[in-house]
Amino acid sequence: MIDDTxxxxxxxxxxxxxxxxxxxxxxxxxxxxxxxxxxxxxQYYEVCTRELWFDSRDIEIDRDNAAVARGTRVDDEAYSxxxxxxxxxxxxxIDVLDDGRVMEVKPSSALVDPAKLQLLYYLWYLxxxxxxxxxxxLAHPRERRREDVELTPENEEWVEDAIRGVVxxxxxxxxxxPTEKPFCESCAYYDFCWSC
Amino acid sequence: MNDNFxxxxxxxxxxTDDTIRLVREDGEKQYLPIERAEAIYLHGQVDxxxxxxxxxxxxxxxxxxxxxxxxxxxxxxPKRGQTSGQTVVAQVRAYDDPDHxxxxxxxxxxxxxxxxxxxxxxxxxxxxxxxxxxxxLDDRQAAxxxxxxxxxxxxxxxxxxxxxxxxxxxxxPDDFAFRGRTYNPPDxxxxxxxxxxxxxxxxxxxxxxxxxxxxxxVSYLHEPGERRYSLSLDIADIFKPILADRVIFRxxxxxQLSTDDFESDLNGCLLTDxxxxxxxxALEETLDQTVHHPTLDRNVSYQYLLRLEAYKLKKHLLTGExxxxxxxxx
Numbered sequence: 001m002i003d004d005t006x007x008x009x010x011x012x013x014x015x016x017x018x019x020x021x022x023x024x025x026x027x028x029x030x031x032x033x034x035x036x037x038x039x040x041x042x043q044y045y046e047v048c049t050r051e052l053w054f055d056s057r058d059i060e061i062d063r064d065n066a067a068v069a070r071g072t073r074v075d076d077e078a079y080s081x082x083x084x085x086x087x088x089x090x091x092x093x094i095d096v097l098d099d100g101r102v103m104e105v106k107p108s109s110a111l112v113d114p115a116k117l118q119l120l121y122y123l124w125y126l127x128x129x130x131x132x133x134x135x136x137x138l139a140h141p142r143e144r145r146r147e148d149v150e151l152t153p154e155n156e157e158w159v160e161d162a163i164r165g166v167v168x169x170x171x172x173x174x175x176x177x178p179t180e181k182p183f184c185e186s187c188a189y190y191d192f193c194w195s196c
Numbered sequence: 197m198n199d200n201f202x203x204x205x206x207x208x209x210x211x212t213d214d215t216i217r218l219v220r221e222d223g224e225k226q227y228l229p230i231e232r233a234e235a236i237y238l239h240g241q242v243d244x245x246x247x248x249x250x251x252x253x254x255x256x257x258x259x260x261x262x263x264x265x266x267x268x269x270x271x272x273x274p275k276r277g278q279t280s281g282q283t284v285v286a287q288v289r290a291y292d293d294p295d296h297x298x299x300x301x302x303x304x305x306x307x308x309x310x311x312x313x314x315x316x317x318x319x320x321x322x323x324x325x326x327x328x329x330x331x332x333l334d335d336r337q338a339a340x341x342x343x344x345x346x347x348x349x350x351x352x353x354x355x356x357x358x359x360x361x362x363x364x365x366x367x368x369p370d371d372f373a374f375r376g377r378t379y380n381p382p383d384x385x386x387x388x389x390x391x392x393x394x395x396x397x398x399x400x401x402x403x404x405x406x407x408x409x410x411x412x413x414v415s416y417l418h419e420p421g422e423r424r425y426s427l428s429l430d431i432a433d434i435f436k437p438i439l440a441d442r443v444i445f446r447x448x449x450x451x452q453l454s455t456d457d458f459e460s461d462l463n464g465c466l467l468t469d470x471x472x473x474x475x476x477x478a479l480e481e482t483l484d485q486t487v488h489h490p491t492l493d494r495n496v497s498y499q500y501l502l503r504l505e506a507y508k509l510k511k512h513l514l515t516g517e518x519x520x521x522x523x524x525x526x
Contacts, residue, residue: 195504
């Protein structure tokens with residue numbers, strides 16, 4: 001009888017922790033993970049987990065949403081000469097400034113935490129997957145404001161908890177129930193959620 | 197994005213630069229503000245070419261064609277802005293599961309009977325005695341739950357509709373005798389009006405479904421493929437009492453349509469061009485009317501209620517959250 005369950009260091013059974021799974025599959029392409037956590041998912045997780053679930057199922061709502069159009073336009077136009085779009089592993093797409101910092105552009109500072117979490121996830125991913133340490137800049141071009149963002153230990157913990165949270169939400173069979181939030185009315189899913 | 201344009205005259209419809217114009221047979225030109233268009237309805241004999249079809253496709257505008265006798269002939273549907281394999285898979289799965297299909301079909305019938313009842317109840321509370329009809333409608337509504345398959349459910353719906361139509365002769369003026377529903381061709385003015393009104397509601401529902409990624413051919417109450425867009429038949433049934441029938445009652449009782457607006461021949465009875473325009477205008481006005489929506493907490497047009505109904509069904513299919521049909525609340 002061979003008993004290899006003892007902790008002899010050779011145990012390669014995949015961990016159940018979504019963070020470990022994410023890192024394992026990102027570092028080694030032979031390891032499959034069904035769940036690909038994107039930066040936008042991190043943002044949705046902080047904004048609205050129901051929206052995150054919808055997004056994970058490609059449930060798009062078929063309305064010309066003013067906020068969505070504005071965000072895309074701001075992202076296309078702002079600082080276009082100073083930043084380069086870089087895609088890594090087909091999982092995260094980031095904008096890198098001339099000085100090497102990672103930049104995330106948002107149309108307004110109304111939802112700061114979600115944007116910050118998205119940016120922190122990029123920094124976390126760069127550090128743990130590719131071994132590159134970078135700082136970040138959160139930019140609100142319309143308000144002519146920038147904020148420096150760093151991957152502190154607390155922020156790392158925030159990112160890793162959020163990854164687990166994202167995976168928990170998108171693995172559910174049905175979406176979290178709608179809850180009324182101050183920004184619901186500007187959401188593209190508003191009519192979808194509330195037209196009972 | 198929710199205006200319908202109706203073309204009653206004969207002529208040609210064409211793309212010119214970045215808009216669409218109608219050239220009537222007498223040479224008169226009319227431009228359609230396409231940026232606000234949801235759909236174009238062709239009632240006359242109209243020529244168009246592939247350049248127009250490509251343009252409609254780019255702009256996401258549907259074109260519904262009404263043929264001889266103004267029966268719905270078909271639609272030129274833009275390729276969908278929205279495609280979602282997941283939505284179609286969920287739609288088909290629900291159809292393929294007899295229990296799930298029946299559950300959804302029951303909701304359609306529930307909404308439909310409720311809205312028929314709302315019309316009857318309105319006249320009952322004014323100057324008619326429709327106690328019998330109301331009892332029958334309540335009885336049919338209660339029978340929905342007991343239906344064990346879609347056929348039986350269809351029977352329940354048919355029973356309710358018979359009781360509902362039986363009230364029409366009392367509601368409508370004497371010169372618009374109805375005496376029950378006839379089709380293909382309709383044999384009197386009221387039947388002809390109902391056919392035309394229903395086909396407009398149906399076409400509007402097709403447009404509403406098109407705005408979602410739902411496949412309009414996969415249906416639950418009606419059998420898929422029975423007619424081309426059978427999901428539109430399912431959803432339109434909920435709205436016919438609210439849209440078609442109420443406009444008919446109003447126009448006939450206020451004498452805005454008279455028997456002169458119809459012509460009869462051996463092949464039945466049809467609306468004249470004038471009658472058709474009068475009815476279509478009244479229906480469009482109704483589609484633009486708004487009601488306060490209790491959960492969205494804002495005013496929405498009747499036309500947008502069609503869109504919301506499609507959203508609600510899509511939401512049910514993709515999330516498992518309950519689908520509750522529109523039951524007139526105002």
